[in-house]
Amino acid sequence: MTRTDIPETTTQGGTALRRPKPRWLLGLGPLVLIAVLLGLFSLLNGPGLSRLGQGIPPKEEVAVEGIRLTPGQIILTVRNEGPDPVAIAQVNVSDYYAAFTQTRDTMAPMEASTITVSYNWVDGDPYELALVTSVGGKITAGIDAASLSPERDSSFFGLMALLGIYVGVIPVAMGMLWMPFVRRSSAAWVRGLIGFTIGLLAFLTFDATLEAFGLVSGNASFGGPLVVILGAVIAYLMLEAADAWMRGHRNVLTTGEPAALAPGTLALLIAIGIGMHNLGEGLAIGSAYAVGSLALGASLIVGFAVHNTTEGLAIVTPLARERPPFGRLALLGLIAGAPAVLGSLIGATVYQPTLAAFLLGLGAGAVGQVAIKLLPMLKDGTGRTLTPLTATGVILGIAMMFATGLLVQA
Known part of the structure; x- marks a missing residue:
């Protein structure tokens, strides 16, 4: 029985041509062949290579x-x-x-x-x-100094959660209290505040990167320093993809012209970036306390609070010309601050240097991406990005984070 529903392709001599193979089969074929060859190589234990390691001492790391x-x-x-x-x-x-x-x-x-x-x-x-x-x-x-490691019971985990609230949630919420001040500022001063935000985000980017590299220096497991770069690239690309998706969604709802980054969206990206950074910070704090190397006195808690308060200012600055509801502000604050609680709990239980470095890399890539997104908002009426006011804001942001960072050295 001959099928007549699919037209048959023939040559001028009347010979039927073969139908082309499916594209998925052409892509799967080489993968199967590679898997078979690797399996045979492993099964035969590398034919001809068995004597390569003779007389060489094992490499112990x-x-x-x-x-x-x-x-x-x-x-x-x-x-x-x-x-x-x-x-x-x-x-x-x-x-x-x-x-x-x-x-x-x-x-x-x-x-x-x-x-x-x-x-x-x-x-x-x-x-x-x-x-x-x-x-x-x-x-x-x-x-350095032997001390009894804390028992990991319910009171310990409660303390870690409270610690995350102290150094993450409360400082960010305090920083967001500058919202009325930001709203009453002139356009020029708002650009200066945005410069201040860029400065502190730039500091967080480099600070998290250097801290992550320090955790895996001399540690080649799971890729060593490469995991920091991997985390930063993943976070950067994820936020870029989220930004592109949100812009595209706005294009559908408007005139079809390229949509500018909305202030609310920018505030959300800043909160996400800061949240990723605080996740890594909480991880470091929890792990340090778990091994008894961090003396958590009241002065140190105050230092963390002052250091992280400016993060709340960074979130509300893009909203200078808007009046967001309280619930939305509270959600932004939780997105930025609550990951410190999760980080403290993870650090106190399943701390692993490479994991900590990867999470710090995520934070570095996230805040770096947000800092880049803020740059166009520095332009004044003449199109200049760096003016005396905005440049001063960037410098003050870096200086503020550096100075408050000295309070939390432990």
Whole structure:
């Protein structure tokens, strides 16, 4: 039976031509072939390459990701960052070889192990730790001043949530109280305030980037410093995509001409960017407190509050010519400040340096993207972007964040 519903293509000689193969099949074919070849290569253990590593000592790269102190014990979380398996054979605490147990006798590449060392440490004393591998390698770590790690119970998590509120939600809300001042300012002064906002966002961008690079310096697990760049690029592209989508949606509803970035949208982007930054900041605070290296006194809380208050001003500045309802302002404040609570909880429980660096990279890319979006709002009637007032605003924004940042060094 011959099908007549699909026209048949023939040549001049009457020979029927084959129908072209589906495009998805042409794209899937090479992937299947690559998977088969890699599988065979792995199954056969690299034919001809088995003697390449003979006589070469294994490359051991182990990172100490966390240290907790409990009565009579030092608990370390370590990860194998190198390409070869690693086994910890001995643990030395300040020139004393201590008994220990570990969850993994041998760590495969990228695997982590928890090492529990039996040692009667003394509160306030410093200690040098050395992990000796089975082939004689040594991984070192230090404890500046020993102190009991807090128990991770409900009261601890409640404290972390309260800490996030103190350093994130409340300061941002306080900064948004400048809304009446911003609304009463002239157009020139609003441009100066926008310059101030750009300055503080620029400072946050560089500050978060440098802090993230510091977390993974000498730490090659999961890509090392590349995870910071990856986080920044992802956040930048996500906000750019959100911006383009919102502009396109406005085009459909208006005359079809390119839509300018609405003040409310810009305020939302600023809140999202600051929220991503505060997520990374809360992560650092929670993890530092969990290992007992952060003395959270009242003066330090005040320092964090002053440092983050200017973030609220950054959110309300684009809304100088609008009268947003209170509920909308409250939502913007929560978007910017509440991630500090989540970051504190994550940092206190599942802290991992690479994760922290990635989240800080997200924050850096987000606030950097928002700073770039604010630049067109600096233009005055003559089209100049940098005037004495706007340039002064940028400098003051950077100086303010630098000065208040000195209050939260811990």
